[in-house]
Amino acid sequence: MTVLPFSPPVSDDALEDAPLRSVSTAVAVLDCFASEAELGATRVAARLGIAKSTACRMLAALAAGGLLEKAGSGRYRLGLRLFEYGQLAVDRLLLREVAMPILGELRETVRETVQLGVAVGTDVLYLERLETAGAGLRFRTDYHRNPAHSSSIGRVLAASDPSLTMAILERGLERRTPFTVVDPRRWRQTLVQTREQGYATCRDEYDQGWSSIAAPILTGAAGRRRAVAAVSVVGSTSRVLGPRKPALVQGVRRAAERISVALERASS
Amino acid sequence: MTVLPFSPPVSDDALEDAPLRSVSTAVAVLDCFASEAELGATRVAARLGIAKSTACRMLAALAAGGLLEKAGSGRYRLGLRLFEYGQLAVDRLLLREVAMPILGELRETVRETVQLGVAVGTDVLYLERLETAGAGLRFRTDYHRNPAHSSSIGRVLAASDPSLTMAILERGLERRTPFTVVDPRRWRQTLVQTREQGYATCRDEYDQGWSSIAAPILTGAAGRRRAVAAVSVVGSTSRVLGPRKPALVQGVRRAAERISVALERASS
DNA sequence: CTCCTGCGTTCCGGCGTCCGGAACGCTGCC
DNA sequence: GGCAGCGTTCCGGACGCCGGAACGCAGGAG
Known part of the structure; x- marks a missing residue:
């Protein structure tokens, strides 16, 4: 257990010119939910400048992993698994x-x-x-x-x-x-x-x-x-x-x- | 704001036969850190049955997004950004x-x-x-x-x-x-x-x-x-x-x- | 009631990106 | 000094992802 992680580089736009493009965009999708509680595929796609179908797949994949959760009307929100991970991060x-x-x-x-x-x-x-x-x-x-x-x-x-x-x-x-x-x-x-x-x-x-x-x-x-x-x-x-x-x-x-x-x- | 998310399906092994394979494995990589505080590429690769190079790229991509942070000796741990996301999830x-x-x-x-x-x-x-x-x-x-x-x-x-x-x-x-x-x-x-x-x-x-x-x-x-x-x-x-x-x-x-x-x- | 508009989702082909094996530096340890 | 283990990089080939278009479904307006 270390004192503190190196202060995160806060890689703002993790999008673009990184390896593992799909992972990078997935992280960018997550980031969209920092400022908005609930989002659908269309708005995510518009915000990131990606195809609607791509956004939809991203959302589905993140939801399958528990990082997002599906709200009633096909929209998504941050998942409780993130709460778990976050608690673990800070507990350590x-x-x-x-x-x-x-x-x-x-x-x-x-x-x-x-x-x-x-x-x-x-x-x-x-x-x-x-x-x-x-x-x-x-x-x-x-x-x-x-x-x-x-x-x-x-x-x-x-x-x-x-x-x-x-x-x-x-x-x-x-x-x-x-x-x-x-x-x-x-x-x-x-x-x-x-x-x-x-x-x-x-x-x-x-x-x-x-x-x-x-x-x-x-x-x-x-x-x-x-x-x-x-x-x-x-x-x-x-x-x-x-x-x-x-x-x-x-x-x-x-x-x-x-x-x-x-x-x-x-x-x- | 809704009462509670639908209880997460807890898609245990999100790996395999999902769309967005790389995103799924990225989530699986994250999951490795639930049970262990610090992990390197080799151990992640072994645990998930993927190539070491793949694991290394995954770790780097997740770290670029702030979900992981690089510890001293090339190993990684959960990042503070997860704490932020988690707080947001539960605050909502x-x-x-x-x-x-x-x-x-x-x-x-x-x-x-x-x-x-x-x-x-x-x-x-x-x-x-x-x-x-x-x-x-x-x-x-x-x-x-x-x-x-x-x-x-x-x-x-x-x-x-x-x-x-x-x-x-x-x-x-x-x-x-x-x-x-x-x-x-x-x-x-x-x-x-x-x-x-x-x-x-x-x-x-x-x-x-x-x-x-x-x-x-x-x-x-x-x-x-x-x-x-x-x-x-x-x-x-x-x-x-x-x-x-x-x-x-x-x-x-x-x-x-x-x-x-x-x-x-x-x-x- | 019905059209229409907006949504989330699915399908498909072609292109591009990710995967795995092998090689490279490096550190720490016999 | 050799060795073993690590994280990282490189590369070619295969495969999985991207985007456009089409679908099903909701809700609102006429």
Whole structure:
């Protein structure tokens, strides 16, 4: 079991000029379902620029393998087997294994939703999210991936990874709320600040009214520490960045540090 | 959004005599990683009876699509993109959406680990598992699929689905512990009892020392109610089937009933 | 009721791509 | 240093896939 897979190259358009063309298109077909819950052969064919018959065969083959499932009216959706595979993938990460108990304790301490995230491409993927039962409004749980620039975890990761910083800037800082930092200069400044203070904050930048605090999980020798993941606490802005902020910062940093140490020990 | 996908046909050996042979073998390659965390081309080729070069190309193509990731020494493992797809698949289930808050309340009430499961083939797949922070030993979280015959959720589902009952019996009742019910006659008897009392128990049959109580989530008209999923409470045998048993039974049944109603209302 | 439009699916022939065996680098181990 | 095992690459020949057209079926409109 390894610490973390190499950050996926995020081979966007896996289509074209690859070996195993049909497999590549099959993957592209799967990808169509990332943005849409249900699709039929015609729409898949149109989106990928392939023949309708080809799309139909692809869908049938993927459904035979359980990666897709047939909905009522001949349309398809993502299959539960993908859920199984996905759970297996993340269960086998040493990072998640050592982080889980510490995340649980952090949640108990701060009584807010806590998250564990890594970078995939220019997004943050949340490997784990522990919600707090009674802490006011429930945080929206229906996304597992955010643009990194408007996330405290993304900020922490970018702060220790110049290439990620470049990738994010090249992709552009999309505005989500009036508070999203979209000026590249100001955004770089937040990274500097993150490096100086050892944690990052994100105030109302993704969902207005919601803010977060994140700290990095570091690996590597003393000279060349790099953040492979980050822990964050998220909640309503008044709760997270109000009077409790110092306590939350300390809690998050302590948890991230403990996970770093546990990871180091476990992977040796 | 639909209530639940048709229970997947679990097309076991998707290999052979299917259209899109290369896609089918690609799915079969993926399946190899269900039982093993890391695999190389040689072992995949041997397991599937294909040429080593073919396996190598398959692995490369799947890795290009992000479904696999390359580990250090040329071996591969399941990719995080599968985690994303899997989360999307389960997020889009109406069942999970309406069940989540009720499951959360149930956990608060009973202070034990609660689960939501459906049947896939002759197994139970757990769509959700909410653990309790301080309730003694942590329940093993590293499996997401059980043989249905030694699970209270599986018993509840089989009790209302004759074809599932047959499938389970045909597959055979594998012994996991000295307490696993492996005699088909006795096992059928547990189904009768489940139908009579409206819930199922499972005492030390999967992991010795751990037991569970499950109740069905029903949909359909009054005449033809069928269980599409089930809720369970799991914990150490003494805690779950001891003095608290009546309270837990009531809690589980009430939660399952509430989910049934919410599902009915939401899907109309 | 019937036409019509849209869908998913099936059929078929020709082209193109995938398969398997053998050869190549490489690593780690006797 | 040899050897054995691995992942990867190369190549020719066979075969399975691609795309267009036709089919069956649903739903809506007239």
